[in-house]
Amino acid sequence: MRSRTFFVAGLLLALLVAGVASYYASSHPDGLEYVAGKTGFLDSAEDSPTADSPLADYQTEGVDNERVSGGLAGVVGVLLVLGLAGGLAWGVRRRGSAEHDQDEQKDEAIH
Amino acid sequence: MHVPDGFLDAPTSVATGVVAVAAVGVALRKARTELDDRTAPMAGLVAAFVFAAQMINFPVGAGTSGHLLGGALAAVLVGPWTAVLCISVVLIVQALFMADGGITALGTNITLMAVVGVAVGWLVFVALRAVLPKRLGSVPPAAAIGALLSVPAAAAVFTLLFAIGGQAPVETGKVLTAMVGWHVVIGVGEAVVTALVVGAVVAARPDLVYGARPLLAARTLEIRKAVA
Numbered sequence: 001m002r003s004r005t006f007f008v009a010g011l012l013l014a015l016l017v018a019g020v021a022s023y024y025a026s027s028h029p030d031g032l033e034y035v036a037g038k039t040g041f042l043d044s045a046e047d048s049p050t051a052d053s054p055l056a057d058y059q060t061e062g063v064d065n066e067r068v069s070g071g072l073a074g075v076v077g078v079l080l081v082l083g084l085a086g087g088l089a090w091g092v093r094r095r096g097s098a099e100h101d102q103d104e105q106k107d108e109a110i111h
Numbered sequence: 112m113h114v115p116d117g118f119l120d121a122p123t124s125v126a127t128g129v130v131a132v133a134a135v136g137v138a139l140r141k142a143r144t145e146l147d148d149r150t151a152p153m154a155g156l157v158a159a160f161v162f163a164a165q166m167i168n169f170p171v172g173a174g175t176s177g178h179l180l181g182g183a184l185a186a187v188l189v190g191p192w193t194a195v196l197c198i199s200v201v202l203i204v205q206a207l208f209m210a211d212g213g214i215t216a217l218g219t220n221i222t223l224m225a226v227v228g229v230a231v232g233w234l235v236f237v238a239l240r241a242v243l244p245k246r247l248g249s250v251p252p253a254a255a256i257g258a259l260l261s262v263p264a265a266a267a268v269f270t271l272l273f274a275i276g277g278q279a280p281v282e283t284g285k286v287l288t289a290m291v292g293w294h295v296v297i298g299v300g301e302a303v304v305t306a307l308v309v310g311a312v313v314a315a316r317p318d319l320v321y322g323a324r325p326l327l328a329a330r331t332l333e334i335r336k337a338v339a
Contacts, residue, residue, distance in 0.1 A: 001315045001316055003149070003316075003319075006315060006316050006319070007152055007153075007156060010156045010160065011156060011159065013160070013163075014156070014159045014160045014162075014163040015163070017160075017163040017164060017166070017167060018162065018163035018166050021166075021167060022163075022166035022167060025166060025167045025168045025169075025176075025178075026168040026169055026170040026176035027168070027176075028168065028170055028174050028175055028176040029174070029175060029176065030112065030113075030168060030175070030176055030177055030178065031112060031171070031175060031176075031177050031266070031290070031293040031294050031297050032112050032113070032114065032266075032269065032290070034173075034174070034175040034293065035286065035289040035290050035293060036118070038289060039281050039282075039285050039286050039289055040279060040281050041118065041273075041277060041278070041279035041281045041286075043279070044117045044118055044277075044278040044279045045115040045116070045117045045118060046115065046116040046117035046213070047116075047210075048115065048116060048206070048210040048212075048213050048214060049116075049214050050206065050207055050208070050209075050210045050214065051210045053207070053208055053209070053210055055208045055209055056208075056209060056210040057209065057210055057211070058166060058209055058211070073209070074163065074166055076208075077162055077163075077166075077204060077205075077208065077209065078159045078162055078163050079159075080204050080208065081155075081158045081159045081161075081162040081200055081201055081204050082155045082156065082158065082159035083155070084158075084200050084203075084204065085154055085155045085157075085158030085159070085196065085197050085200040085201075086151065086152055086154060086155020086156070086158070086159075087155070088154075088196055088200065089142070089146050089150075089151040089152075089154035089155060089189075089193060089196065089197075090151045090152075090155075092139055092142050092143050092146060092196075093143065093146035093147055093148065093150075093151045094143055094144070094146065094147045
């Protein structure tokens, strides 16, 4: 599989998971929240200072349709993480991968 | 496992904040050895996928759910230091934009999921890779076991932090049993997702799987010997 095809397929999968499949996720409390409730420390939780953010709780402010609201928040989140993590990785990477260039030339020679 | 604000007191939150900053600082230096022009986009993709997967809570019984933490998954795909950066970015975006996980608890969440989750997942993976047959087929099961153990490990470290700086007077033993018990079950889900995703990438592009590189090198040598 070519790198571009692989990358596009992976990104599409992430966007589908966050934008569409997330609607069907379980709404039960997660392990930590459940244990906190059972053992009696859930009440010590405080609201996040970002609770008023336009994407808080994976819902888009001003979008009434729950499916669209959640899907949009997921898609924005995926693109935000892709840009930040990809940009960070690009920034700290080794420059000029001579070793790989040679490998690729060898591959081309074989094919 | 996203810890909200308020569970842990200020000194504990500051301490985990220091751990998180130090770990990300070291990871920024060390990730250079794992990243080049080809693998840097992969790091962005892996982080994006972990963010997406964390939106999918799966039920684990008794009205409880869990979701992928992604530490082992990211470590096997892009390398452990890059994985620390990837999971940290996911947690920062979740805390700042989605109000998922607290702000004073951000250091705690990075410590639990980006440091403990990645470290345990990766070390177990490396140990298993050393004893399993030297072929690509060993990579997904080794990653799965690393993923399975990384979740209760993070849950145990949360309990330790709660014993030190918990804001509610709850017996540590009760919290430990419940946290580790439930997170073993969630770890099974973590293992399944990790095996499927790592298996798919190993099948499509084994050269892009950081944890498969030593096995890929061995395979290349074998082919050359056969040709000669």
